Amino acid sequence: MKIAQKFATAVFTAATVFTVVGCASSPTKEGAGEYVDDTVLTTKVKASIFNEPTLKSTEINVETFKGTVQLSGFVAQPGDITKAGEIARGVAGVKSVKNDIRVK
Secondary structure, eight states: OHHHHHHHHHHHHHHHHHHHHHHOOBTTBOOHHHHHHHHHHHHHHHHHHHTOTTSOGGGEEEEEETTEEEEEEEESSHHHHHHHHHHHHTSTTOOEEEEEEEEO
């Protein structure tokens, strides 16, 4: 019985280690919790940009990775680039903003 118990404990420990390592983040991959946080941030930034009447939000793309928001797409005026960046930076939880929006 002791051998079966030790074997079961070893299997359980190995399964736990593989599960934890599989959910861990790396510099190029988010963990499960970070993915959820980034999805929430992306939604908040998109909503904030959408609620700004001077911006055409349908032409602005928002992606988030580990709290860094990347904006891309096209706007009509150079000032709209700055405005979109300011809006994104104003969302709680955003660590930094990479603004790749261009004037069309």
